[in-house]
Amino acid sequence: MxxxxxxxxxxxxxxxxxxxxxxxxxxxxxxxxxxxxxxxxxxxxxxxxxxxxxxxxxxxxxxxxxxxxxxxxxxxxxxxxxxxxxxxxxxxxxxxxxxxxxxxxxxxxxxxxxxxxxxxxxxxxxxxxxxxxxxxxxxxxxxxxxxxxxxxxxxxxxxxVSALIYNADLFEKAGLDPAKPPANWDEVFAAARAIHDKTGASGFVQTLDDFDDAGNPSDILAGQAGVPLLSDDGKKAAFATPEAVAHLDQYAKGVAEGWIDRTSVNGGVMDGAKILAQGKTGMVFLGPWILRWLKDNTDEQTFKKFKVAEHPEGAGGAANGFxxxxxxxxxxxxxxxxxxxxxxxxxxxxxxxxxxxxxxxxxxxxxxxxxxxxxxxxxxxDQEVKFYWPKHPAVAEMFAALRAEFQSALLGDKPAERALQDAAKRWDELLAAGS
Known part of the structure; x- marks a missing residue:
């Protein structure tokens, strides 16, 4: 269990x-x-x-x-x-x-x-x-x-450091080559659609928890979309860019269409791991420690389906670290x-x-x-690692604001552009307060 x-x-x-x-x-x-x-x-x-x-x-x-x-x-x-x-x-x-x-x-x-x-x-x-x-x-x-x-x-x-953990069996059923996992985020999105279309499972879980290798919003923006989180002087949020809007739009579309698991919106680290263990999603982006958890919590035949690869390359150029x-x-x-x-x-x-x-x-x-x-x-x-978090005393509050706006966008409550603008406004307030 x-x-x-x-x-x-x-x-x-x-x-x-x-x-x-x-x-x-x-x-x-x-x-x-x-x-x-x-x-x-x-x-x-x-x-x-x-x-x-x-x-x-x-x-x-x-x-x-x-x-x-x-x-x-x-x-x-x-x-x-x-x-x-x-x-x-x-x-x-x-x-x-x-x-x-x-x-x-x-x-x-x-x-x-x-x-x-x-x-x-x-x-x-x-x-x-x-x-x-x-x-x-x-x-x-x-x-x-x-x-x-x-x-x-x-x-x-x-x-x-983040890695790609995936279900080779679902890859095969979707017509994908398990020996060639997605190497970048365009390939991740394409593979996710194929898995969902051919198997009914979601393509991946990318939770918004503020833990290192759980796909926190700073990694989605800076690591995947390649946008800076802060201005050069560190006094303003800088992530509400067209590139970030387009990337977040992809996430919102994926959740709406089912090829990104809805658990991504409100779930945490282990929620994604459980769904992978149950064969209900094709990919998660976690540290390799999760393989030991999977081994302890699945039978031998199921565990053989899980493979690990380097984290898909994003525009930020390095895997997210903690x-x-x-x-x-x-x-x-x-x-x-x-x-x-x-x-x-x-x-x-x-x-x-x-x-x-x-x-x-x-x-x-x-x-x-x-x-x-x-x-x-x-x-x-073997991966280059980078720390994408804002190194600011109010980092916890900044993450909370960003995560809440991401959730609004993924649920369709706000357009991605508005969500990022509102998050940037809150960051600017926290940065100005110096808290």
């Missing part, structure tokens, strides 16, 4: 690891990349916060911490796991107010801009003279996600040691990736031969 949908906050906290059903037990000896020696300042205790990693990943975390402590005599790591990303924000503010600030904090792109805007976290270049060299160590698209106003505020931990960062609060007692530990811990993600399909933040780890062993892992590292 397909389990009930996990909460949105749990998905946002776990990103590529996904729902609790994807959590698998850690085992074995864990490797890691040794960073440069920590600054010598005598004994130090670093408080290290992660988001939702205690369940299933405690041996991995504790093993990596133990190795670091052995390599850095006098340094003790106190690990604290926060159940979800929303608690991270409130708990960090409370810790700062109470004078008990952690040294390394796992943050999501939802909250990083808020702390950067209030100067509550360090820019990386204030903690090292080699910020450029540090940046060069990481996957460019993931590093850029932490660059706000020209300054980098975070060390990438791990990420996720990630988890490490940030260093200004009130941290040992900020330079904290940066050293954050860099070290980002070098442990090969072992994490062997438990759950994640994209390592470090470019050198992404080049490890392990990622070429299966199609599931290849799509993580």
């Amino acid at each position: 397909v389990p009930t949908r996990p909460s949105r906050r749990r998905f946002l906290a776990a990103t590529a690891i996904g729902a609790a059903s994807l959590m698998i037990s850690a085992c074995g000896v864990f490797g890691g990349t040794t960073s440069e020696a920590a600054p010598s300042g005598g004994p130090a205790t670093l408080e290290f916060w992660t988001i939702n990693l205690k369940e299933g990943y405690t041996p991995y975390i504790e093993g990596a911490i133990s190795r670091y402590e052995q390599q850095h005599p006098g340094v003790t790591i106190k690990w604290v796991d926060i159940p979800d990303f929303e608690q991270t924000q409130s708990k960090l503010l409370a810790a700062i107010s109470g004078g008990a600030t952690p040294d390394v904090v796992n943050m999501t792109p939802f909250i990083l801009p808020k702390f950067a805007a209030t100067d509550t976290i360090y820019p990386i270049d204030e903690l090292t003279q080699d910020a450029g060299a540090v940046a060069a160590e990481y996957v460019p698209g993931l590093w850029d996600a932490g660059v706000i106003g020209g300054k980098a505020y975070a060390i990438p931990f791990y990420g996720s 990630l988890q960062h490490f940030a260093i609060p200004r009130a941290a007692k040992h900020p330079k040691e904290a940066l050293d530990f954050a860099r070290y811990f980002s070098g442990t993600t090969l072992e994490l990736a062997k438990q759950a399909p994640v994209l390592p933040g470090l470019a050198s780890i992404a080049k490890d031969p392990y990622f070429q062993t299966t199609e599931e892992t290849k799509v993580l590292v």
Whole structure:
């Protein structure tokens, strides 16, 4: 039986690891990349916060911490796991107010801009003279996600990237070649029509949830249609363009005619996955972690129908990405040691990736031969990844406004042009308020 949908906050906290059903037990000896020696300042205790990693990943975390402590005599790591990303924000503010600030904090792109805007976290270049060299160590698209106003505020931990997951059986019934999945969005729309016409199933589900690889509206606009979300100065919305209108019109037409599943309008990540598992749609655009969920929630014969390919190329030129960062609060007692530990811990993600399909933040780890062993892992590292989200403190409110207007357009309540104009107006209000 397909389990009930996990909460949105749990998905946002776990990103590529996904729902609790994807959590698998850690085992074995864990490797890691040794960073440069920590600054010598005598004994130090670093408080290290992660988001939702205690369940299933405690041996991995504790093993990596133990190795670091052995390599850095006098340094003790106190690990604290926060159940979800929303608690991270409130708990960090409370810790700062109470004078008990952690040294390394796992943050999501939802909250990083808020702390950067209030100067509550360090820019990386204030903690090292080699910020450029540090940046060069990481996957460019993931590093850029932490660059706000020209300054980098975070060390990438791990990420996720969208892929095409499709039902080869429905492709064959529709007269499509399963060995040649759609490579761009024109081909996606054509394949979706064929699947619907020949089988009665919908062609694809592309949900509007604001999670990374669930097809959020910023990816539909910037990644697929190739339109900028913001003006060059970042003060105005820039997405209400003819290209965006035409692309959103295609979505509205697809929903009306049935070749885009209606679940796309109000559904979330797992709603699309369930429909794919039930054979009711031909394609979804999710991270490759969903294959493990499908394997656990379908029979062997059904699972063999599911294939994975690179995300169809959009006008934006790269697959949509999401990630988890490490940030260093200004009130941290040992900020330079904290940066050293954050860099070290980002070098442990090969072992994490062997438990759950994640994209390592470090470019050198992404080049490890392990990622070429299966199609599931290849799509993580063979695609260029880009972070299409607006890096603004009001990102959650901006997404909510955009999602609501997309829903109006897909349901036929508003023309696509009007929906995008109304969303842009709301974005301009939020940008002007600086919230």
